[in-house]
Amino acid sequence: MAGIPGLQRLDHVGFTVPDLDAAHAFLVDVLGCEYLYRLGPLRDDTGDWMAEHLNVHPRATVPELRFFRLGGQAVFEVFQYTAPDQDTVVPRNSDVGGHHVALYVDDLDEAVDYLRRRGVSVLGDPTVSKGAHEGQRWVYFLAPWGMQFELVSYPEGKAYFHHPERFA
Numbered sequence: 001m002a003g004i005p006g007l008q009r010l011d012h013v014g015f016t017v018p019d020l021d022a023a024h025a026f027l028v029d030v031l032g033c034e035y036l037y038r039l040g041p042l043r044d045d046t047g048d049w050m051a052e053h054l055n056v057h058p059r060a061t062v063p064e065l066r067f068f069r070l071g072g073q074a075v076f077e078v079f080q081y082t083a084p085d086q087d088t089v090v091p092r093n094s095d096v097g098g099h100h101v102a103l104y105v106d107d108l109d110e111a112v113d114y115l116r117r118r119g120v121s122v123l124g125d126p127t128v129s130k131g132a133h134e135g136q137r138w139v140y141f142l143a144p145w146g147m148q149f150e151l152v153s154y155p156e157g158k159a160y161f162h163h164p165e166r167f168a
Contacts, residue, residue, distance in 0.1 A: 012067070012077050013076055015076070015078060015079070015101075016081050017079070017147075020078065020079075020080040023144075024066060027078070033070045034068060036067040037066070038067070039065050040062050040063055042054075043060075057084050060084075060086075061082045064080065065078060065079045074103075090145065093148060100140065100148035101147075102151075103149060105153050106153065108153040109126070112151065120142070121141060122140075122141045131167070132160035133154075133159065135158045135159055135162075136152055136153065136154035137153055138150055138152045
């Protein structure tokens with residue numbers, strides 16, 4: 001099998017937010033994450049450690065970063081950077097580097113209602129998937145800082161899982 005030797009699984013997803021305390025509140029109070037611990041600061045006032053190791057401006061700083069666990073397995077590493085060349089525009093899915101984090105829920109309608117009651121921006125109504133994803137419904141929502149998340153649900157499985165030979 002090709003690939004990175006010894007690779008076993010995804011370990012964590014890291015993302016940068018404009019306000020760590022506000023992100024903490026959203027992740028814990030709205031999404032239901034468990035706060036784990038903090039690290040930091042990260043900085044190098046004279047060298048190029050930040051550029052060499054993190055691919056950011058040499059004078060970028062991370063005063064603090066926090067780790068959160070969601071659903072007993074997913075771990076989020078959340079940064080709040082300062083940097084002389086920081087771009088504060090959140091990428092959309094169509095932008096290079098665009099991304100989203102998909103979260104599985106048992107009951108999509110109940111989850112969407114919950115988010116809307118909490119004042120979270122839900123993008124449209126749930127969409128019914130087709131093709132290999134038939135059996136799945138999904139909807140996007142935005143974190144307060146604009147990052148895209150997705151809720152997905154397929155309690156009876158996806159068509160692909162039932163008939164993989166049809167979609168090869």
